[in-house]
Amino acid sequence: MNDLMSVVDWSRAQFALTAMYHWLFVPLTLGISVIVAVMETMYYRTRSEKWLALTKFWMLLLGINFAVGVATGIILEFEFGSNWSNYSWFVGDIFGAPLAIEGLLAFFMESTFIAVMFFGWKKVSPGFHLASTWLTAIGASLSALWILVANGWMQYPVGMEFDPAQMRNVMDDFWAVALSPVAIHKFFHSVFSGWALAGVFVMGVSCWFLYKGRNKAMAIRSIKVGGCVGMAGMLLTMWSGDSSALDVARVQPMKLAAMEGLYNGKCGQEIVAFGILNPDKTPENDADPYLMDISIPKGLSFLATHDFNAFVPGINDLIDGIELTENGDTIRKESYAERMAIGRKAHEALRAFDAASACGDSAAMATAAADLKANYRYFGYGYLNSPYEAVPPVALTFYSFHTMVILGGYLLALFAVMLWVVYRRREWLGKRWLQWAGMVSIPIVWVCSQAGWVTAEVGRQPWIIQDIMPCSAAISDISADTVQTTFWMFAVVFTAFLAAEIGIMLKQIAKGSKTDYDSLKD
Amino acid sequence: MNNNSPTKEKKSLPARIADLYIDGFRQMTVGRSLWALIIIKVLVLFGVFKLLFFPDVLKSRYDNDADRAQAVRHELVGRE
Numbered sequence A: 001m002n003d004l005m006s007v008v009d010w011s012r013a014q015f016a017l018t019a020m021y022h023w024l025f026v027p028l029t030l031g032i033s034v035i036v037a038v039m040e041t042m043y044y045r046t047r048s049e050k051w052l053a054l055t056k057f058w059m060l061l062l063g064i065n066f067a068v069g070v071a072t073g074i075i076l077e078f079e080f081g082s083n084w085s086n087y088s089w090f091v092g093d094i095f096g097a098p099l100a101i102e103g104l105l106a107f108f109m110e111s112t113f114i115a116v117m118f119f120g121w122k123k124v125s126p127g128f129h130l131a132s133t134w135l136t137a138i139g140a141s142l143s144a145l146w147i148l149v150a151n152g153w154m155q156y157p158v159g160m161e162f163d164p165a166q167m168r169n170v171m172d173d174f175w176a177v178a179l180s181p182v183a184i185h186k187f188f189h190s191v192f193s194g195w196a197l198a199g200v201f202v203m204g205v206s207c208w209f210l211y212k213g214r215n216k217a218m219a220i221r222s223i224k225v226g227g228c229v230g231m232a233g234m235l236l237t238m239w240s241g242d243s244s245a246l247d248v249a250r251v252q253p254m255k256l257a258a259m260e261g262l263y264n265g266k267c268g269q270e271i272v273a274f275g276i277l278n279p280d281k282t283p284e285n286d287a288d289p290y291l292m293d294i295s296i297p298k299g300l301s302f303l304a305t306h307d308f309n310a311f312v313p314g315i316n317d318l319i320d321g322i323e324l325t326e327n328g329d330t331i332r333k334e335s336y337a338e339r340m341a342i343g344r345k346a347h348e349a350l351r352a353f354d355a356a357s358a359c360g361d362s363a364a365m366a367t368a369a370a371d372l373k374a375n376y377r378y379f380g381y382g383y384l385n386s387p388y389e390a391v392p393p394v395a396l397t398f399y400s401f402h403t404m405v406i407l408g409g410y411l412l413a414l415f416a417v418m419l420w421v422v423y424r425r426r427e428w429l430g431k432r433w434l435q436w437a438g439m440v441s442i443p444i445v446w447v448c449s450q451a452g453w454v455t456a457e458v459g460r461q462p463w464i465i466q467d468i469m470p471c472s473a474a475i476s477d478i479s480a481d482t483v484q485t486t487f488w489m490f491a492v493v494f495t496a497f498l499a500a501e502i503g504i505m506l507k508q509i510a511k512g513s514k515t516d517y518d519s520l521k522d
Numbered sequence B: 001m002n003n004n005s006p007t008k009e010k011k012s013l014p015a016r017i018a019d020l021y022i023d024g025f026r027q028m029t030v031g032r033s034l035w036a037l038i039i040i041k042v043l044v045l046f047g048v049f050k051l052l053f054f055p056d057v058l059k060s061r062y063d064n065d066a067d068r069a070q071a072v073r074h075e076l077v078g079r080e
Helices: A002-046 A049-069 A074-082 A085-119 A126-155 A174-178 A181-212 A216-251 A253-260 A299-305 A315-319 A336-358 A362-383 A394-424 A426-430 A432-458 A480-514 B013-026 B030-053 B057-061 B065-077
Strands: A160-163 A168-171 A271-277 A290-296 A322-324 A330-332 A463-465
Touching: A002 A049, A002 A074, A002 A126, A002 A181, A002 A216, A002 A432, A002 A480, A049 A085, A049 A216, A049 A480, A049 B030, A074 A085, A074 B030, A074 B057, A085 A126, A085 A168, A085 A174, A085 A463, A085 B013, A085 B057, A085 B065, A126 A174, A126 A181, A126 A463, A160 A362, A181 A216, A181 A394, A181 A432, A181 A480, A216 A253, A216 A299, A216 A394, A216 A426, A253 A315, A253 A394, A271 A299, A271 A394, A315 A322, A336 A362, A336 B065, A394 A426, A394 A432, A426 A432, A480 B030, B057 B065
Parallel strands: none
Antiparallel strands: A160 A168, A271 A290, A322 A330
């Protein structure tokens, strides 16, 4: 068991490392491709040399980011087949279909239109070039859609039926999977957060231009476009985050409770704006969950249900089976202890199916399959030894969620200030504190973006598929040493690639800052 | 390629697409370093990691889907 948990822990760490590394590049591609498209649209409408130069400068940074980020996601697929083979088999075509669509889309749309975008300036008409730039941006988002459909299914498994003969979940409703509200809200939240991230990146680099006193007019235009796209992205991220919060409250209430460090819920539940958790608190003791907290009255009830007075269940309530319905009403479902018993019945039925299958007894197989189907909804709980094992790491979920929200609030204010300054108080652009705020915000926006994913993925533990499969069942029968070795190899190789990207990007930014854009014709 | 020149015969669509890529690759500046980076990365990922460290466990251990399903069934009922 210890070795199994070690394989699980190292495999989770490896997946987290590779996914977080991949997510360094993806949001910048999603957002900066839109910013470049907006700039090229301005060039198309005005035929201004300045807009053309600006478009080409940011397009080059998009190209660098795309080149370094490309294929980093493929490592995750290696890990599915090697480390998570039980899971890979178990999910069957539900996971395979969206990933295959994503692969085809990414290959055909992105490789075709990116080539036109970079190579086609003098080869195709300006209109066709502009269309290619927009289609690159749209193609990148569509690729993300299918990945997030697959991820959304893991958080809210719908549109399938489990077949014990194949040992696979078979998709019986493609549209339920593709249009799952969890997937759609996650898609919008991720894509729009990419716009905000790229907006901060563009503003930050432009602030460095201003700090160095180079290409002021170019920097101002960039701040305008980056700021507007980023502000739109931030507002839409907040809107889609609100929808995601409603989803989490309904389909993953334990994640919501962990995000807030909430053990015992109540009506009109406050939300913690800032807090420090009590490290001694567990679901099994009565200690105060917080060492200190600043809370907004009734905030969590509103976030979870859009009703200030609604009941929000905490960790202990959920363990007792108290949850919210789709309408935000409180309902008593099976307690986690009861779910564990139901899960074990499902396991027993699977064993009976296996035995019946071995001796070719069709009637017994049908009976076992029916028993399994009746108890399958809590299949994963059968692996738990205690209801408390269904509680995710509260501290990491709480702090990552609050980091995301606090930094998101800061970035919203940054966009507001930058846009106000660039449109109303342009002389303030010479102030050092503003330039530093723009530059320092570049790493901050990445921390914010990564914190969002940590919340989403750590908060759903121990499940790899919500309620159906915990990570401990999904893992392959392999040794922890192999995973540990490749973890460190990845860490070294990824650091080298990241250093190469940052080096190339900084060199091009410095080169761009020395090019005289401001003397070009408008 | 000059599409407006009356003396030059207009190339076919596949030839123009090939030109786009060939000329594009020829005229790359920063792109050369990026392509070098991409090629090194793909070689490391597929030639080292995939080949040596990331076999498809079920495909490498079992010959057919029925055996793979059986193996996963035994794994899942034996993990409690």
